[in-house]
Amino acid sequence: MSDHIGFIKEIREIVSGITQSNIDFQKEITQSNIDFQKEITQSNSDFQKKITQSNSDFQKKITQSNSDFQKKITQSNIDFQKEIHENNIKFQDEIHTIVSGITKNNSDFQKKIHENNSEFQNEIWSTVSGISKTVDNCSTKIDLCHQLIGFCNARIDDLQLEIDVLKNVAALKSEKDKASTSAVVPEAKDVENPPEKNLPKTETKAVPVNCGMRQLDETDKNAPNERKLKADKEDKASTSAVVPEVKDVENQPKKHLPKTETKAAKSCEETIVLLIEHLNEFGLVADGVFVILENLAKEKGKEYAKKVQDMKTHCSNIIDFKIKPDDADSIRRGLRFLNMPLKEFGRDTLDRLKKNSDGLTEEANSQIENLRRAFSALKIAFDNAIQKYPHASCSDSPVLLGRVDHLQVRAIASTKNSIKVEWYPISGGIIDNVTINKYVLHHRRRFQSDEWFTTERAPQNEAFNVELRPLHPASKYEFYISAFGGRGKELRKSRHVCATTKSD
Structure with a gap:
C-alpha cells in the first residue's frame, strides 16, 4: 500500500504541475475536442464497459469531462488501483508512458495539437487500440x-x-x-x-x-x-x-x-x-x-x-x-x-x-x-x-460457333484483326450481361493482356453484337462464354469456341 500511496502522490504532483501550467490548454481541449471525446466514448463502449465492470462511477466521471477525470485520478480509489495492479499491469505502464511523455514534451505536444489535430487524434486512437486489443480482435x-x-x-x-x-x-x-x-x-x-x-x-x-x-x-x-x-x-x-x-x-x-x-x-x-x-x-x-x-x-x-x-x-x-x-x-x-x-x-x-x-x-x-x-x-x-456443336471458321455469312443454355452465338463478320460475334438470348429470359474470356493463340503462345470483355445489359429477346479487337491479332481465337442472370448467378459456361479470321 505504501507503493500505491507513493504512486498516487507522484501522479498528484504531476497533475498539479500540469494543471498550473496548462489551464488554458485544458480549456482548449474541453472546448475544441468535445466531439472527439464523444467519438471515443461511442466507438470504444465495449472497452469502457470492461473497465467499468468493477467501477461504473469511475467510467461515468471519465465521460462527463476531462477535468473531472483528472481530479478523480488523485482520489483514493483502492478497488480501481487493485484491479490495475492485479489484472492490468500493461495498462499502468501505458499510463506512465503517456504521463511522462506529456511532462517531458509538453510544449511539443501543444504545438502538435495546434498544427495538426488529426495527428493528435491518430495518436490517441493508436493508444486506445493498443489498450483494447480484445475489441480489435473481435472486429477482425x-x-x-x-x-x-x-x-x-x-x-x-x-x-x-x-x-x-x-x-x-x-x-x-x-x-x-x-x-x-x-x-x-x-x-x-x-x-x-x-x-x-x-x-x-x-x-x-x-x-x-x-x-x-x-x-x-x-x-x-x-x-x-x-x-x-x-x-x-x-x-x-x-x-x-x-x-x-x-x-x-x-x-x-x-x-x-x-x-x-x-x-x-x-x-x-x-x-x-x-x-x-x-x-x-x-x-x-x-x-x-x-x-x-x-x-x-x-x-x-x-x-x-x-x-x-x-x-x-x-x-x-x-x-x-x-x-x-x-x-x-x-x-x-x-x-x-x-x-x-x-x-x-x-x-x-x-x-x-x-x-x-x-x-x-x-x-x-x-x-x-x-x-x-x-x-x-x-x-x-x-x-x-458436345460434338454436335462443331468448331467453325468465320466468314461473311452467319456461322454458328457454339451455344450456351440461354444464348446462341454466331460470327457474322470477320477481318484480319477482329471478329464480330452475335449473341442472342434464345430462352426468352433477361440476361444481365455476357462475359467473354478470350485467349488469343499466336505462334502457339498465349496472350491474356486483353482477357475479359463484358457487354452492356442485353434487352429481353433481342440480339446484340460484340466486336472483338484483341491487342495481339492472330489467325485463331478461343473464347470461353458465360451468361449471367439474376443475382449475378452464372447460368452456364459453354466449351471454348474457336473462330478463324480471314487472311489477306
Missing part, C-alpha cells in the same frame, strides 16, 4: 465471419447449379430407362459398346472417364509412366494446340463407336459423376449430391449402386486434406471451381496447389497427381459429349 473476427458468409453463399449458388444439372440428367435418364427394357444396366452397355458380352472387360477402354478415381488409380498402377507421359501431352495439347488436336487424341481409342446423341448424353452423365467424385475429394460438395447419385443408382441397377457406394467411401477416406487454412488463394480457387474452365484448372490450379503442398499429406499429394490425369481425361470427355 467479425470481418472474417462476413467473408466466410460470402464464400458460403457463393458456394451454395454453385452447388445449386450443380444439383440442377444432376436433376436434369436424372430426368433424362429416367425417361430413357422407362422407354427401354427393364434391364437398365445392359441397356447402358448397349449404348456404349454393342457387343454386350465383352462390355465388363472393355468398358473402361471404350470410354476413358466412365469410372471413378479407383479405376484410374488401377490404370496408373499398371502403367504409371505411360499414364503420366500421356497426361503431360494432353496438358500441353490443351494449353497451346487447337481443338482438332484434342479431338484426334480422344477419337483414337473410340473410333469404332457410333457418335450418337445417346452416347454423348451418357458420356456427359458419366463425366458429371466423375466430376462430383473429385469435387468431393476436396470437400467442396455437400452430402446432398450423394443423395442424387444414389437415386440415379436405384434406376440403373446394383452395379452402379456399388460404384456410388465405393465412391462415397473413397471420398470419406481422403476428405481430410491438410490444406493450410491461411492459403486464401486455395480457398478462393476451390469455391470458384465450378466456374473455371477444366483445362485451366488441370494445368494452372493443380500446379499451384502442388507448389503449396507443405501442408498436405503424402496421400493428398498422390491424389493431386491422380487428379491432374483425371482432369485431362475429363476434358476429353466433355469435348466428346
